[in-house]
Amino acid sequence: MNKKMLAILFASGNESKLNELTLHRTTASLPFAGRYRLIDFALSSLVNSGITRIGIITRNNYSSLMDHIRMGRDWDLNRKNSGIAVFPPFGLNTSRDVYKGKIEALYTVLDFLEKAPEDYVCVSNCNIASNIDLESILDEHIARGADVTMLCHKANVTSSKRVIITKNDNDCVTDLCQVEIPSTEEKLVSLNIYIIRKSLLTSWIEQAYARGYVDFEKDILFREVENGKIYAKEIMSYAAIVDDVKTYFNESMKVLKEDVRNELFETGRKVYTKVKDSVPTIYGENANVSGSLIADGCVINGTVENSILFRDVRIEEGAVVKNSIIMEHGVVMKNGQISYTITDKSVVIGAGRQISGSEDYPIVIVKNKKV
Amino acid sequence: MQVKKECVAMLLAGGQGTRLGALTRKVAKPAVPFGGKYRIIDFTLSNTINSDIDTIGVLTQYQPFDLNQYIGNGQPWDLDRLEGGAFVLPPYQKAKSGEWYKGTANAIYQNIDFVDRYSADYVLILSGDHIYKMDYNKMLQYHIAKGADCTIAVQNVPIEEASRFGIMNTDSDDKIFEFEEKPKQPKSTKASMGIYIFTWAKLKKYLIEDEANKDSHNDFGKNIIPNMLNAGEKMYTYDFKGYWKDVGTISSLWEANMDILDASSGINLSDADWKIYARNTAEPPHFVGAGARISNSVVSEGCVINGAVINSIISRGATVKKGAVIKDSIIMPNAIVGENATINHSIVGWNANIESGAQVGEYQEKAIAGEWQIAVVGPNVTVKSGETVKAGAMLEEEN
Numbered sequence: 203m204n205k206k207m208l209a210i211l212f213a214s215g216n217e218s219k220l221n222e223l224t225l226h227r228t229t230a231s232l233p234f235a236g237r238y239r240l241i242d243f244a245l246s247s248l249v250n251s252g253i254t255r256i257g258i259i260t261r262n263n264y265s266s267l268m269d270h271i272r273m274g275r276d277w278d279l280n281r282k283n284s285g286i287a288v289f290p291p292f293g294l295n296t297s298r299d300v301y302k303g304k305i306e307a308l309y310t311v312l313d314f315l316e317k318a319p320e321d322y323v324c325v326s327n328c329n330i331a332s333n334i335d336l337e338s339i340l341d342e343h344i345a346r347g348a349d350v351t352m353l354c355h356k357a358n359v360t361s362s363k364r365v366i367i368t369k370n371d372n373d374c375v376t377d378l379c380q381v382e383i384p385s386t387e388e389k390l391v392s393l394n395i396y397i398i399r400k401s402l403l404t405s406w407i408e409q410a411y412a413r414g415y416v417d418f419e420k421d422i423l424f425r426e427v428e429n430g431k432i433y434a435k436e437i438m439s440y441a442a443i444v445d446d447v448k449t450y451f452n453e454s455m456k457v458l459k460e461d462v463r464n465e466l467f468e469t470g471r472k473v474y475t476k477v478k479d480s481v482p483t484i485y486g487e488n489a490n491v492s493g494s495l496i497a498d499g500c501v502i503n504g505t506v507e508n509s510i511l512f513r514d515v516r517i518e519e520g521a522v523v524k525n526s527i528i529m530e531h532g533v534v535m536k537n538g539q540i541s542y543t544i545t546d547k548s549v550v551i552g553a554g555r556q557i558s559g560s561e562d563y564p565i566v567i568v569k570n571k572k573v
Numbered sequence: 574m575q576v577k578k579e580c581v582a583m584l585l586a587g588g589q590g591t592r593l594g595a596l597t598r599k600v601a602k603p604a605v606p607f608g609g610k611y612r613i614i615d616f617t618l619s620n621t622i623n624s625d626i627d628t629i630g631v632l633t634q635y636q637p638f639d640l641n642q643y644i645g646n647g648q649p650w651d652l653d654r655l656e657g658g659a660f661v662l663p664p665y666q667k668a669k670s671g672e673w674y675k676g677t678a679n680a681i682y683q684n685i686d687f688v689d690r691y692s693a694d695y696v697l698i699l700s701g702d703h704i705y706k707m708d709y710n711k712m713l714q715y716h717i718a719k720g721a722d723c724t725i726a727v728q729n730v731p732i733e734e735a736s737r738f739g740i741m742n743t744d745s746d747d748k749i750f751e752f753e754e755k756p757k758q759p760k761s762t763k764a765s766m767g768i769y770i771f772t773w774a775k776l777k778k779y780l781i782e783d784e785a786n787k788d789s790h791n792d793f794g795k796n797i798i799p800n801m802l803n804a805g806e807k808m809y810t811y812d813f814k815g816y817w818k819d820v821g822t823i824s825s826l827w828e829a830n831m832d833i834l835d836a837s838s839g840i841n842l843s844d845a846d847w848k849i850y851a852r853n854t855a856e857p858p859h860f861v862g863a864g865a866r867i868s869n870s871v872v873s874e875g876c877v878i879n880g881a882v883i884n885s886i887i888s889r890g891a892t893v894k895k896g897a898v899i900k901d902s903i904i905m906p907n908a909i910v911g912e913n914a915t916i917n918h919s920i921v922g923w924n925a926n927i928e929s930g931a932q933v934g935e936y937q938e939k940a941i942a943g944e945w946q947i948a949v950v951g952p953n954v955t956v957k958s959g960e961t962v963k964a965g966a967m968l969e970e971e972n
Contacts, residue, residue, distance in 0.1 A: 236858030237874075275648070458860075467857040477649070477853040481842040482609035482873035482889075484834075485882075489868055497858040498610070498874050499843070511858075 207322040207340050207397070208284075209248050210311060211241065212304065214261035215329045219361070219446040222566045223546065227266040230258070230328035232444065233529050233547070235457045235466070236497040236510050239270055240444060242475045243331045243466075245277045250471035251336035253324065255284035257314050259307045261291050270476050277474045287314060304418035308403070309411040315404055323403050327394040331453065332441035333469050336397075339435050343397045349431035350423065353395040355441045360384050360449060365392035365419055367434050375432040378424050390434065392419075393441055440465040451544060451564045454510055454527055458495060480513045488519055504534065512547075521551075525561070543567065576656040578628045578691040580713055580770075582621050583684070585677050586614060586701040587634030592822045595951030595969040596922060600639040602821070603701030606905045606923060608833050608842065609873035609888045611851045612643060613820060614701045618650045618659070619849045624709035626697065628657030630687050632680045634673060637663055649852040662687060676791030682780040688773060696776055698769040698793065704829045704840070705766075705817035706847050712811045713770055722775045722806040723798070725749065726768035726813050738764035739794055741810050749808040752798055763810050766817060769793065775806065816840045823967075827920060827947050830886045830903045834869055856889055864895060880910065894929070900936065911958070918964065922952035931956045935964040 213230035223232060230241035241258075248256055256279065260267060267288075273279075274286035289311055291301060301307040308315075308325070315323065322340060334353070343351040352375065354367050359381050367390045368377035378392075406422050415421035426432055440462045442453035456462045467473060480499030485491070490505040499514035504521030512530045517523060520537040527544045534540060535553040542559035546569040551557065555573050559565035567573060590602030597605060603614035614631075621629050629652065633640050640661070646652075647659030662684050664673050674680035681688075681698065688696055695716065697709055707726070716724040727741050735756070741763040742751040753759070779797050783789050789796045801808060816839040820826040832838035842849055856875025861867065866881040875890040880897030888906040893899060896913035903920045910916060911929035919934035927933060933956060934948035946965030953970045956962055 460860075463857065463860065472855045473857065474855050479848050479850050479853075481849075482871045482886075483859070485867045485870045485872065487869050491861045491867055492865055493863045494861050495858045496861060496872070501843075506861075 206320055207251075207253050207324055207336070208255040208315075208318045208320040208400075209244075209253050209257070209324040209326065210308065210315075211244055211256060211258045212307065212325075212327050213241065213258050213264060213267055215327050215445065220444075220450065221447055222568045223447060223450060223544070224263070226263060226569055228260060228263055228328070229444070231266045231270050232329075232450070233512055234331055234444070234450075234454065236495045236512055238331075238473060238475045240331060241267070241270070241328045242277075242473055243333065244326055244328055245271075245274075245279070246471070246473045247332065247334045247336060248324065249277050249279065249474070251334075251340075253336065254279060254281055255287075255318055255320060257287045257289055257311055258328075259289045259301075259311060261301070261307075264288075264290065272476070276476050289314070303416035305407060305410045305415050305421065308407045308418070312404055312407060315400060318400075321400055323398050323400050325396045325398060325403070329444045330393055330395065330441060331444065331466065332393070332437060333439065333466050333471055333473065334395075334437060334441075335469075335471065340397060342435065343433070346433055347431070348397075348433040349399065349402055349426065349429065351397040351433045351435050352423075353393045353397075353437055354390050354434050355393060355437045356388050357391045357443075358386055359389055359391060361445055363445075364443070365394070365423075366390065367392055369434045373433050373435065374430055375427055375434050378419070378427055378432075380420070390436065391443070393437065393443060396423075439469075447544070447564065447566055448562070451527070451542075455508070455525070457510070458493060458508060463495075478513060486519075489517075518553075526564075546571075549573070575690050575692070578657055578693050580626055580695040580697055580709075581688050581691050581693040581773075582626050582629040582697040582699055582709070583681055583688070584614070584617055584621075584629055584631045584699045584701050585680060586631050586640060587674050587680060588700075588702070589635045590702065590821060593826065594823065594967050595949055595954075596823075596826075596920070597636075598951065598969060599636055601633060601636050601701075604640045604643055605820075605826070606888055607704065607820070607826075608830060609871045609886050611849060613704065614640070614643070615650075615849055615851045616704050616706070617699050617701050618644075618647075618652065619847075620705070620707050620709060621697075621699070622650050622652055622850070623847055624707075624711075624713075626709060627652065627654050628660075628691055628693075630660050630662045630684060631701070632662050632674065632684065634664060634680075637661070643852055645852070650850045657691065660687070676789075676796075677793045678780060678783055678789075678797045679791035681776070682784050682791070685777060685780065688777075693773050696771050696773045698771065700767045702821055703766065703817060703819055705813075706815065706841075706844070706849070707768070707813060707817075709768075709770075712768070712813075715811050716770045716772075716809070719809050720807060721770075721809045722772050723801055723808040724770045724811050725798070725808065726766045727763040727810045728766055728813055728817055729762045730764040732759060732762050735759035735762050735764065741765060743810050747810045747812070749802065749810060752794075752802055754794060763812075765794070766813060767819075768813075769798075770811075775801075823920065823947050823949060827903060831884070831901075833871055833886065834884060854889060859887075862895075865893075880912075888923075897927075902934065905952070917948075918946070919948040919950065919962070921950045922954065924953045925950045926955040928956060928958040928960075930959045931961070933962040937964065 213228040215229040483500040486503035489502045497513040504517040521534040524541040531548040534551045538551040539556045545567045586603040590597040652659035818829040859876035862879035873889040879895045880893040890907040894912045905923040908925045917934040917936045949967040951969045
């Protein structure tokens with residue numbers, strides 16, 4: 203058993219840009235790929251890599267997350283030793299406000315870090331869908347004597363604020379920068395998953411906090427590049443960063459591709475989620491489904507093409523769902539038609555209604571709305 | 574001292590289920606997959622917890638490993654409790670003797686200490702091979718209200734079928750005066766469902782007496798119940814209306830699966846107030862490919878469907894490749910149906926591999942229950958490319 207690393211996850215990220223989708227939840231609890239929430243991918247990668255001490259730092263709207271994780275049993279994290287610790291905001295006695303950035307957030311959990319027996323820390327955001335073997339990456343990190351290993355992947359920089367990595371042939375990071383202008387050029391983009399020696403992290407955080415720094419990337423990592431001990435580890439398999447509605451839609455649709463599904467689900471490292479005991483999906487006489495990912499508990503009597511149906515969705519007769527994402531308990535009533543639409547949980551599309559967005563601007567219908 | 578439990582359930586899961594042939598060669602009948610993501614025992618376990626009975630002994634004997642592993646600590650059914658919960662009870666060596674369970678009554682006899690441990694007033698006897706949803710607590714309240722020594726759940730069956738069952742003849746107050754096993758001339762239509770509630774002190778007395786009788790079969794139906802009747806104990810029937818099916822044969826197992834597709838059958842698995850729980854295997858949602866066609870079917874998690882599926886049950890993790898056509902069949906977990914294979918009116922066991930172009934079963938025009946010939950491909954069996962499995966055939970794994 204690998205007891206060398208613990209993990210700190212940030213449940214909140216770029217809510218502002220996910221708009222309606224994170225009105226009632228953290229980014230971590232954003233539903234993804236039919237039956238998961240984004241944090242399932244991080245938690246499963248960690249558990250499958252033998253990492254069982256996991257602290258989750260929350261900021262706002264975290265009740266959906268607490269409800270999802272409970273005691274962590276569904277990820278085999280209800281342990282006597284280690285397991286999940288959820289840190290609510292306002293962790294410090296002196297703080298009147300929710301933490302401003304990662305540095306302050308990490309400062310509130312210094313105690314947790316110091317008490318833990320592990321020597322290394324994996325610090326990660328929760329807006330990433332990927333199935334990563336962190337065990338081998340940690341081995342590499344130790345062998346190299348690295349200060350930090352930054353996980354990254356090749357991607358188009360579709361949204362701003364992503365960190366672009368420049369590295370030499372030895373994978374040593376030579377430059378980090380944050381692009382403000384999206385471009386279509388493929389670059390090495392940070393996944394915001396870091397492996398750091400614990401003693402180093404705690405001393406960095408203590409110093410940075412004392413100086414009033416806020417931004418973990420800019421105020422710490424960018425400055426440390428010159429010491430030449432930050433390494434980049436490129437993830438070759440599928441990895442999605444979800445930070446706005448458009449990337450949410452695009453990355454969701456990628457899961458309809460076989461190779462992406464294989465890289466997420468057929469790795470021998472399972473992706474776990476909260477068990478809900480839904481019945482298997484029932485297809486009626488008039489069901490016509492193709493190119494779609496369908497979770498359990500659905501009842502389908504209409505047409506579904508290139509879409510993702512979460513658990514317990516009902517598609518009535520004559521309804522047509524194309525290029526859309528329907529979250530849990532959604533209903534498309536008789537002859538309703540939707541395309542390029544994301545319906546949040548428990549949305550009802552009335553009989554005969556038509557809703558269509560476009561590939562670039564998918565329409566989002568908020569939770570519990572009846573159209 | 575253990576916490577007292579008013580009622581303890583004892584689930585008889587030791588039978589081989591020989592009539593299921595290849596399906597129960599290596600697992601006990603209650604562990605056979607059902608309905609896409611369940612196993613047969615899930616229904617009894619879920620009924621138990623949904624009836625607020627939280628202590629259940631599962632008596633295993635035949636091929637217990639799969640079942641033991643499946644039940645584990647009972648967590649999927651919320652049966653991992655500080656006091657009580659689910660216990661797997663295999664036969665064990667005692668100070669003076671040690672033997673297999675000789676019969677259903679003997680199995681309970683050998684576990685008298687288990688029931689006593691909870692100071693139970695009542696014992697609910699269940700079998701793990703029926704598909705139904707039943708509130709045992711209502712039956713228990715009935716048993717208590719009647720002041721009964723034994724209450725037997727019964728279903729009204731058509732009189733022409735009554736000779737296939739154990740029939741209870743009762744007076745107008747539902748008090749049993751006669752029990753007939755598979756009578757040629759049935760006098761009543763009240764068929765025993767194999768679900769009993771006993772007042773524990775009474776049952777214990779009869780179990781001990783029965784054990785002393787060397788000629789006894791140590792069986793509830795053959796010995797305990799007739800003995801209690803003869804002695805004039807207060808025995809009542811409890812009418813159960815609702816879906817109930819014994820899935821002890823290939824055709825009844827097939828029919829019960831198909832009942833899920835028929836909204837009028839009454840099986841309704843999606844009742845939020847009476848969930849059927851199962852151990853979860855953490856599989857992704859199922860994927861339906863561009864060329865797939867699925868109608869009037871059930872598809873579970875982890876499947877990848879690229880062929881045609883009609884009137885069928887596709888269990889978790891199964892793969893249906895391009896051009897394959899599956900009709901009126903049950904595909905069990907993780908089975909693979911290759912390209913252009915055809916499957917008609919069959920049961921394909923778990924992990925079976927139907928290679929491309931193979932034909933399993935035959936299309937049969939008229940759906941007459943019991944007369945259809947169901948082809949069975951046993952678990953882990955490979956049907957080679959181009960091979961044909963005839964209607965009614967049963968292929969078994971070698972050794």
